Amino acid sequence: MSAGPVLELEGVDSGYGEVQVLEDCTLQLDPGEIVCLIGPNGAGKSTVLKTAFGMLSPWTGSVRYHDREIGGLAPEDIVREGIGFVPQTENVFGSLTIEENLRMGGVARDDDLEPVLERLYDRFPLLDEKRTAKARNLSGGQRQVLALARALVMEPDVLLIDEPSAGLAPNTADDVFADVQEVNAMDTAILMVEQNAKKGLAISDRGYVLDQGTVRFEDEANGLLDNEEVSKLYLGG
Numbered sequence: 279m280s281a282g283p284v285l286e287l288e289g290v291d292s293g294y295g296e297v298q299v300l301e302d303c304t305l306q307l308d309p310g311e312i313v314c315l316i317g318p319n320g321a322g323k324s325t326v327l328k329t330a331f332g333m334l335s336p337w338t339g340s341v342r343y344h345d346r347e348i349g350g351l352a353p354e355d356i357v358r359e360g361i362g363f364v365p366q367t368e369n370v371f372g373s374l375t376i377e378e379n380l381r382m383g384g385v386a387r388d389d390d391l392e393p394v395l396e397r398l399y400d401r402f403p404l405l406d407e408k409r410t411a412k413a414r415n416l417s418g419g420q421r422q423v424l425a426l427a428r429a430l431v432m433e434p435d436v437l438l439i440d441e442p443s444a445g446l447a448p449n450t451a452d453d454v455f456a457d458v459q460e461v462n463a464m465d466t467a468i469l470m471v472e473q474n475a476k477k478g479l480a481i482s483d484r485g486y487v488l489d490q491g492t493v494r495f496e497d498e499a500n501g502l503l504d505n506e507e508v509s510k511l512y513l514g515g
């Protein structure tokens with residue numbers, strides 16, 4: 279496998295209908311990294327993930343996965359390539375059990391799901407204990423873990439995660455971040471959007487600040503945390 283980026287957006291414009299959101303957006307994710315994408319509400323962070331995952335086609339520019347152009351492929355093809363996506367909202371089916379949610383995550387696999395599910399149950403004991411519980415009866419943090427596990431059923435080497443800590447109490451958010459780090463340690467590169475920029479950067483290798491659809495700053499995570507301008511404009515002082 280090449281040593282280059284596992285995922286790369288280069289000069290991407292993208293948006294909804296006639297409405298342009300991303301403008302000349304360039305960013306990359308290297309093997310083994312956690313990269314955090316921060317920026318104000320409406321900056322286009324979710325749009326970056328949706329464009330990388332094929333929910334939106336880039337208008338111009340390139341989306342590459344391991345050097346292969348994937349811009350314009352449909353999500354079901356991108357998932358088979360090896361990219362997983364945990365959306366910001368509605369990322370589990372409340373009326374289905376945990377087990378059913380995990381099986382839904384594996385519909386694009388044609389091999390035996392059982393060993394994959396058992397490995398996930400080993401890694402996330404709380405899901406193991408609640409296999410037959412409906413997802414709607416889980417707490418917010420447990421739901422986020424289920425959403426993460428659901429994306430892992432395809433065993434992606436790139437995971438896109440949109441605001442894993444949204445709506446969670448601080449301690450619960452810390453637990454979810456710890457799970458994100460653990461997933462990363464199992465050889466999954468992660469591009470994560472986080473509203474909680476300080477905590478998101480704290481577990482990341484590098485970060486990008488997106489504003490009005492364009493990357494304004496990029497640096498090692500510590501560099502962004504120490505940058506006075508970034509701090510004043512985007513980290514709340």
Ligand SMILES: Nc1ncnc2c1ncn2[C@@H]1O[C@H](COP(=O)(O)OP(=O)(O)OP(=O)(O)O)[C@@H](O)[C@H]1O
Binds near residue numbers: 294299317325326473
């Ligand atoms: N489905 C859609 N149709 C039309 N416009 C949309 C759609 N989704 C998002 N937008 C617009 O695109 C812009 C960027 O939205 P996006 O969701 O990417 O921002 P974000 O950085 O993720 O914001 P947040 O922090 O609120 O999640 C916003 O102006 C938003 O109103």
Ligand SMILES: [Mg+2]
Binds near residue numbers: 323324325366440
């Ligand atoms: Mg968003």
